[in-house]
Amino acid sequence: MLPLVVLAIATLKFCAVSAAPTSRATGPTVTLDNATFIGVSAGTVSKFLGIPFAQPPVGNLRFQLPQSLPAYNGTYSAIAFGPSCPQQAINLPLPSGLAANATDFIVNSIYNAVTPASEDCLTLNVVVPASTTPSSKLPVVVWIFGGGFELGGTSIYDGGVIVQRSIDLGEPVIYVSMNYRVSAFGFLASQEVKSAGVGNIGLQDQRLALRWVQQYIGNFGGDSTKVTIWGESAGAISVALQMLTNGGNAEGLFRAAFMESGSPIPVGDISHGQPYYDALVSETGCSGASDTLQCLRQVPYAQLMAAVDQSPGIFSYQSLVLAWVPRVDGVFLTDTPQNLVLQGSVANVSIVSGDCDDEGTLFSLSTLNVTTDAQIQQYLNTIYMPLASSTEIETLLTYYPADITQGSPFDTGILNALTPEFKRLAAIQGDLVFQAPRRFFLQQRSGLQPIWSFLNKRLKSLPALGSAHATDILNVYAGGDMTSYLVEFVNNLNPNGVGINWPAYTTASPQLLTFLDRLIPLVITQDTYRAQGISYLTTLSLKYPL
Template sequence: MRSRILLSLALYTAYAAAVPAVGPTVKLDSGTFVGTSSGLTQKFLGIPFAKPPVGDLRFRLPQPNAPYNGTFDATSFGPSCAQQSVDLPIVSGLTGDAVDYIVNSIYGQVFPDSEDCLSINVVKPATATPGSKLPVAVWIFGGGFELGNPNIYDGGVIVSRSIALGSPVIYVSMNYRLTGLGFLASKEVKAAGVGNLGLQDQRQALRWVQKYITQFGGDPSKVTIWGESAGAISVSLQMLANGGNTEGLFRAAFMESGAPIPVGDITHGQKYYDSIVADTGCSKAADTLACLRTVPYASLKAAINKTPGIFSFQSLNLAWLPRTDGVFLTENPQVLVQKNKVANIPYITGNCDDEGTLFSLSTLNLTTDAQVENWVKTNFFPGVTDAQINQFKTLYPPDITQGSPFDTGILNALSPQFKRIAAFQGDGVFQAPRRWLLQNTVPTNPNVWSYISKRLKALPVLGSVHASDILNVYGGGEMQDYLIRFVATLNPNSNSLLSFQWPKFDLKSRQLLVFQDGLIPLTLTTDTYRQDAMNLLTTVSLENPV
């Protein structure tokens, strides 16, 4: 009797899983995916776009999924990819509250996680049909290549607003492998040709979009890739792959707080690879990479979690990030930009004013000029010259009135050196790479726009903090409308005379759109601030890629 009851329960569970509740459906190959409806939109979530990268497929290039067959429940997001453990800087009061909010909403660990995580999500207008040929916005989330998941971003608000604007779009988001599983780096990885797997996952997701987005009502020839932070860096690196050949996967790009970063050869990550090999007992294996494919997932994650995270003392000198692997990235990304080996497509790029504050809270123990200068030399630029350090001391002085949060005078100085370090990190990792991209591409690309977000400047210590402009998109701000129009028409501007016109960026006027607080929410400025300082950081970065 007991066995019959268990068998009945098993059959019922299998049936319930195979046949989800009635909802909108889409046909892919011979498979039927059942999603959900919400107002004027429909969502199809957690669709696998590649074979599970588990077992022998761990640390290998993503493999296309087999043709779909059967009925699938597409009503919930898939599990996140493996997340790096987070040790938050200890900050109290209003600053601590702000840090907790930003980290938990943007950089918080997302569970459950799994190696079997390569899924994609589509949000469409309910009225879209396979013949609608709507433009497509593909979102790549951020999180320092160590954290994140699509499920903390509601693509429904983008699609709903696009319908209201009369320019309906399709929204797509995807998972990609993170941390050591997505960005393992070493001579062994280079020899096997399996570097930058997270970027390769994104590329495979874009191929999936080309194959299937028509079924949702999208036009595969009208895809815009869009991301923030690590997602924006990813977008920029997708523009550099294959010498700038997009393979027809996208026609435009939108980058929030991210541009091609100065990274060196993939062997620069050798110490982290060796650490994981040692911690998982693979040191004596003849083929350490093959051994790592056999390590239990929990053990591998535990070893990865011992490596520095994004809020560690070394901060934005990340343990896990894209590096030059000879396959996806053939050279330092900034050198590729300099050689104009970048997709010549319309793009938008911008920054928050105080990009570095959030990532400088772990360095509050650096209180003297000598300590900061030594930290810069050892952590970021081991080959820096004495002359360059002297320039650094002049261009990034310990004067708290010149530090970040910028334009806040003597306020927000958590330590004597905090605002100085924040200015250096924000410029070096975010602002200077954006300017370098503009400087080298605008002469041959007339369809470029750029911005600076100075909103939330009154936020204690953090100011116009990294990731704050996400609120201007997913929270229904002006940037949301600019994004939708750009995806739809390759121009962020409206034809309405009442709409603030965002001028194209050129090297003569260097006009940036400014999002700011107060009664005048939009204005223009010139992209000439801290010019000598950023030029120094670019020069030193090109000579000392991380």
């Protein structure tokens, strides 16, 4: 269920090779255990890239929980990003007639493959101000990338932008990013997986990386008691789920959470992935095995990857109903994420959480053959809510009418209606997976912990897509105004200190910092739009998790 459009915005390129022993002794260095890691200087920042934080999840460690490494020894080159974890293939046929700039956004973001990829991929990166010493005790921001839990990696994100802004503001931070397993490699789902206790492996990878930060970030000059976890899309959902696991006990791993387009999502039991698991077993010749999970561990990588690529992806007809996604496994997630929120299983940390205005447009390009009222009813009842009654679907559609002036991209009148139902379905999908879960989460936690929320309405003029999913990431990694708010939040547990005042979010006063493409680029608005529709979607998602 959730995606990030992988944006090619990195400005610093390195060949993708994991940190490995070396005899070279130039560049900034850091000592971890009995090893020296040699990084690379980039102006006023130093980068240590491709540091392994877990044993390679290959061979019999495939589809296993991540395993810690023994103590480091020797000398390592840390000047290049490690390979990304195996990436699920993307298949998004572009509709004819789509405007050139919208096509450019899609091709240069979604199709920007994160390569090379390898099963041996569990590495992380640390970026620090060049003047940092082990006694600096700087706050730390840990980035978790998005990509629909199907793809993504760390190499396209230039953490130096974040660190440089923090230096410029006089509030320096340390930046960390980690790879984690995605697609079937990280989120294999079935009863077999649940019985073996190896569900949500990608989230477990993230958790181990956070423990690595606790153990080693002091060597880089960081303060392990001042860690903020931050992500976008699947990364933001991951941040939310890290808050919900373990009864809400953060184990001291982080003190704050910053989420862009992702909240506790309406997903159900891990057995909901059984059809995809069974297809994988069949396509790899493991159907006759007494232990199909063990058989999958022994399948040659190329053969397994080809089978995984046959799974429905985020740009398939079923869109945000993903094959490989975090689900209730009884270990990392003991109940549905939204039920855990209701139970109070939430880490008591400071929160920033927000969305883009048109979250659903990108994921409605694969359903342009849904063109009538009857077809959209069938689509919702078949794909999203097969257990819902026809009356419930009809009621939902009264809140999201066929009137194209009320659809997404919102506030664009009769424009962008690729089909009679495109804007309607885009509104429903964006609200169901992004807006409704965020509003539900924040309303449940209002008054219990510090909360700030935002809405990104920039790039509204992008044809067909509007303020689409992932457009807000430019506000951060391209050095936009959100970068400063992020740095303030990491330092002070409050995003204020730059720009206009960002009021806290409460149920009584649900205020949003809203980013606009106007002469006045920042305003405060209210989180009350589409109140009835979003409320009804929340009711349905609690009743019928995906």
